Amino acid sequence: MNVLITGGSSGLGAAVARRIAADGGRPLVIDLHPPKDDVEHVLADLTDRRSTEDAVHGLARQAGGLDAVVTAAGVDACGTLADVPAEDWERVVQVNLLGTAAVVRAALPHLLEAPNGRVVTCASTLGIKALSDATAYCASKFGVVGFTRALTAELKGRVGVTMLVPGGMDTAFFDGRDEQYRPGPDAQLNRPENVAAAVAFALAQPPGCEVRELVVCPAREPSWP
Known part of the structure; x- marks a missing residue:
């Protein structure tokens, strides 16, 4: 299975790449x-649609096709709407939402040729439940939720679509934040490997069977339900 993974160099994306490889698949990282x-990879900035499209098509040609796409790349910019610089705010939406759409759009011709093509998008518990000081992230992830549900209807019977809704994970995602926006010392975060196992489960479904939406979070996740 050839699986294209955005954000595959760290965090959840790297865990997914390792899991795909361990299961005998071929991870392809952007x-x-x-x-x-x-692992095979191409460096690209998801805010640059042209380079993103080139990266997708280049990896697909290199691998001889794509069987699945996992859009694990994500960024954040914490703070009130008035305090977060506009450029930082907009980058969150560009990477998390527009980057997801660009990758899936470019990958679709390849996935439609696969016998059991799959897409796994990465939303968030904050794509369903909003919090203060997270307008950029919530806007982007609420957008991923709407995008994925519409995509599911659009591709029904042709490409399987799963929306992953992860809670807090123990990754470098929180590094560099102000202390007030970092998990506390007692926070119980999920290991990215656990979430990657859920992604592998969705990808392993037989033809005609789909996991449409998948919430994976720590047992004491504060943002869910």
């Missing part, structure tokens, strides 16, 4: 930074 693991 990221701003090269992966630490030895």
Whole structure:
């Protein structure tokens, strides 16, 4: 199985890439930074639609096609709407929402040729439940929720679509934030490997069977339900 993974150099994306490889598949990574693991990759910025499309098509040609896409790339910009610089706010939406759409759009011709093509988008519990000081992230992830549900209806019977809704994970995603926006010392975060296992489960469904939406969070996740 050839699986294209955005954000595959760190965090959830890297965990998914490792899981795909462990299961005998072929991970293909798009990221701003090269992966630490030895996997095929192309460096691209998801805010640049042209380079993103080129990366998708290049990896698909290199691998001889795509069987699945997992859009794990994501960024955040915490703070009130008045305090977050407009450029930072807009980048969150560009990466998380528009980047997701660009990757899926470019991958669709390849997925439609696959015998059991799959898309897994990465929303968030904050794509369903809003919090203060997270307008950019919530806007982007609420957008991913709407995009994915519409895409599911659009591709029904042709490409399987799963919306992953993860809660807090123990990754570098929270690094560099002001202390007030970082998980506390007692926070119980999910290991990205656990969430990657859920992604692998969705991808492993037989033809005609789909996991449409999948919430995976720590047992004491505060943002869900």
